[in-house]
Amino acid sequence: MPMHWGRFQQVVFFLLCVSLVPNGFGNFTLVFLTDVPSHRCVVPGINLTEDWNATIIPIKVVSGEPEPSRCSRYRLDVVRNLSAQGFIPGRDVNLTDLEQEDCVDGWSYSKDVYQSTLVSEFDLVCSDEWKQPFTATVYFIGVLFGSFFSGQLSDRFGRKPVLFATMAVQTFFSFIQVFATSWTMFTILLFFNGLGQMSNFVAALVLGSEIMTGNVRILFSSLGSCLGFAVGYMILPLVAYFLRDWKSLTLASSLPGLLYLPLWSFIPESPRWLLSQGKVEEAEAILRKAAKWNKVKVPNIIFQDYSGNEKKPEPKEKANVTVLLRNGSIRTTTLVFCFVFFTSSTGYYGLSLNTAQLHADPFISCFISAAVEVPAYISSWLILRYFPADRLSSLPCFLEQCRFTSSYYCLKVYQISILHWRLLRNTATGTCITVSRVGTSLAPFLIKLDTYILCLPYIIMGTLAVLSAIAALFLPESFRQPLPETVQQMHERARLKFPCTGKETPIPLEHFDGPL
Numbered sequence: 001m002p003m004h005w006g007r008f009q010q011v012v013f014f015l016l017c018v019s020l021v022p023n024g025f026g027n028f029t030l031v032f033l034t035d036v037p038s039h040r041c042v043v044p045g046i047n048l049t050e051d052w053n054a055t056i057i058p059i060k061v062v063s064g065e066p067e068p069s070r071c072s073r074y075r076l077d078v079v080r081n082l083s084a085q086g087f088i089p090g091r092d093v094n095l096t097d098l099e100q101e102d103c104v105d106g107w108s109y110s111k112d113v114y115q116s117t118l119v120s121e122f123d124l125v126c127s128d129e130w131k132q133p134f135t136a137t138v139y140f141i142g143v144l145f146g147s148f149f150s151g152q153l154s155d156r157f158g159r160k161p162v163l164f165a166t167m168a169v170q171t172f173f174s175f176i177q178v179f180a181t182s183w184t185m186f187t188i189l190l191f192f193n194g195l196g197q198m199s200n201f202v203a204a205l206v207l208g209s210e211i212m213t214g215n216v217r218i219l220f221s222s223l224g225s226c227l228g229f230a231v232g233y234m235i236l237p238l239v240a241y242f243l244r245d246w247k248s249l250t251l252a253s254s255l256p257g258l259l260y261l262p263l264w265s266f267i268p269e270s271p272r273w274l275l276s277q278g279k280v281e282e283a284e285a286i287l288r289k290a291a292k293w294n295k296v297k298v299p300n301i302i303f304q305d306y307s308g309n310e311k312k313p314e315p316k317e318k319a320n321v322t323v324l325l326r327n328g329s330i331r332t333t334t335l336v337f338c339f340v341f342f343t344s345s346t347g348y349y350g351l352s353l354n355t356a357q358l359h360a361d362p363f364i365s366c367f368i369s370a371a372v373e374v375p376a377y378i379s380s381w382l383i384l385r386y387f388p389a390d391r392l393s394s395l396p397c398f399l400e401q402c403r404f405t406s407s408y409y410c411l412k413v414y415q416i417s418i419l420h421w422r423l424l425r426n427t428a429t430g431t432c433i434t435v436s437r438v439g440t441s442l443a444p445f446l447i448k449l450d451t452y453i454l455c456l457p458y459i460i461m462g463t464l465a466v467l468s469a470i471a472a473l474f475l476p477e478s479f480r481q482p483l484p485e486t487v488q489q490m491h492e493r494a495r496l497k498f499p500c501t502g503k504e505t506p507i508p509l510e511h512f513d514g515p516l
Contacts, residue, residue, distance in 0.1 A: 005216050006294025013220055015267055016208045017228035019167065022256040023201045024232025024370075025239075026174060026193075028352060029253050030136050031366055032240045035356045036119050038110040041073040041103035052083040055090070058100060070107075071126035072100045102126070113362065115245040122183040131183060133444035136353060138187050140444075142194020144437035150199035151431060159207035160269045164261065166203065169196030171257030178251050201229070202433060210270040223381035230377060232256075233370035237363040324428055334428065336471050338435040343468035346439030346446065347461045354447045 040057050048056070056079055057068045078098060087093050109120040118124060124131045146166065154162040173193040180186035208220045243249045268290075274283040284302050291298040324334045355369040356362035449456045 006290070006296070008290035008293035009212060009216060011293070012211055012267060013208070013216070013224055015263060016204045016220070017224045019163070019204050019260055020201055020225055020228035021232035021235070022167075022170070022253070022260070023198060024229040024234075025236050025256065026170065026197055026232075026253045027229075028233060028236055028366070028370075029240075029249060030139060031236075031353060031356050032114070032249060032362065033118050033246050034124075034132050034135050035114065035117055035362060036125065036132065037114055037117060038112070039070050039107045039120070039125060040068055041071070042105040042108050043073065043076070044105055046076070046080055048079065048083045049086075051089050052079055055095065058095070069100075072102060074098045075101045113244070117246050118183070118186065121246060122186075124183065133448055135183075135187055135190065136444040137441045139190045139194045139197075140349075140437050140441040142191040143198045144194075144434050144441065146195035146197065146199040147202060147437055148431065148434035151202060151428075151433075154203050154206065155273075158269050158273055159203050159210070160264075160267060163200050163203040163207060163267070164264055166196040166200040167257050168261060169193075170200065171196075171254050171261070174250065174254035174257070178247050178254075198433070201225075207267075207270050210272040211268065219381065223377050226377040227374065230370060230373040233373065234367060237366040237370070240366070241363045324431060333475060334431070336475055337432045340468040340472050341432045341436035342439040343461075343464040345436035346443050347465060349440045350443040350446050350457060350461055353444055 043053075043056055056074050056076075058072060058074060059066050060069045061067075074095070075098065082089075082093055089095055103126065107120075107123060107125060114120070118135065119132055122131075124135075150162050150166055170193060173189050173196070177186055177189045177193065180189060205221060205225050208225060209217055212220045239252050240249055243252055268286045269282070271283040271286050274280075274286070287302055288298060325331045352369055355365040358365045358369075446460065447457050449460075
């Protein structure tokens with residue numbers, strides 16, 4: 001089938017996949033930028049005996065293990081006097097009776113792993129420890145707003161302009177973050193970086209899903225685009241291993257976008273979106289270009305149904321989020337999607353952002369976390385091809401990184417490429433991903449709950465996963481069905497069937513994969 005996998009499709013397939021490499025790289029830089037090095041209170045250079053120098057930092061018990069306190073020291077003036085009088089700590093002085101004080105002279109940080117991080121640069125420890133997870137939360141709030149507004153902008157102004165605009169935003173703000181002189185300044189810039197970070201992922205995914213057809217669409221949506229993301233994710237720990245200061249790593253995250261921005265002329269607009277806007281000539285021009293590249297002949301009039309003055313089935317339907325909430329069946333489907341996206345995103349990022357704490361070497365941990373996504377994506381592609389899609393969303397009930405990865409991206413393919421009609425496809429995608437970013441924003445604080453109960457974060461994620469797996473059973477079937485092209489087709493497909501009744505009423509949909 002040359003029109004499905006010719007030179008034109010191969011070029012677009014490759015370029016869209018490559019455009020997602022910076023996303024995988026930049027999306028997890030905070031794993032290293034906000035990692036907390038070992039630290040202790042600074043002790044100014046004063047005349048203390050060797051015994052007092054060794055004991056001026058109190059010993060705390062953390063997770064059953066004794067370790068030097070990170071946030072306190074014995075009062076310096078008291079220790080100086082005891083040292084001058086010749087008292088021996090632990091023999092002449094009971095250390096538990098000594099008064100302690102905060103790290104009023106700052107902290108010294110270990111450089112065994114990093115030369116510097118945001119934590120060591122801006123002292124995000126002790127009383128300011130909350131700023132460390134809050135940094136990631138601000139970033140994901142930016143992603144939340146970007147996902148929501150970019151989806152509607154893409155449906156209104158086109159997939160291609162939004163794709164390149166959000167890539168430019170991501171590249172620009174990643175670059176100027178290097179010059180941040182305070183935590184507040186860095187966090188504000190990080191918010192704007194988040195606006196573009198995953199928005200171009202959504203635009204690229206929808207654009208590829210609408211340009212590709214048949215099995216190539218599934219290959220791109222579930223495997224190609226996600227492998228591009230995973231490649232960027234796997235490159236991150238390799239680069240971070242050699243660039244161990246936060247400014248160099250931040251600068252490295254901005255460079256890939258510069259290489260991609262000149263490729264505007266090689267990526268076409270979505271013909272489906274052009275048709276939805278009545279731009280038939282532009283859509284035909286793209287298909288004729290594809291036919292020329294693929295060396296196949298096309299008829300003089302490609303879209304006969306769109307020529308002439310016949311009445312369009314949906315002439316003035318506006319693309320906005322309220323359409324998703326008007327009809328009961330579409331509203332229920334959208335709400336189920338939002339909940340399952342929320343759960344998958346919370347679990348995925350909760351595990352991913354915690355990779356630096358899973359092994360003594362954070363670079364190995366991050367690379368393994370990234371590499372495990374490859375078999376997850378391959379299995380997702382096979383499942384999407386050969387099994388009903390509404391059963392895929394039950395995958396979040398498994399807490400392993402591979403399972404969350406599979407479920408998260410199967411959900412995107414299911415919801416983006418199959419269920420919602422073309423005029424609202426990006427809006428629906430942006431809405432669901434916006435809700436998922438609420439879970440992502442909470443994930444940095446969720447994993448901090450292990451300071452109270454070690455397994456509490458995993459209990460919460462597991463409970464949410466089971467509930468979302470049950471909710472996913474009420475989603476409509478889309479296995480081997482074409483993309484819905486009208487609101488009416490979406491109404492019909494969105495009917496919910498109780499999964500235990502076994503009653504199904506197949507609804508035929510007109511196949512639209514013809515010339516596209």
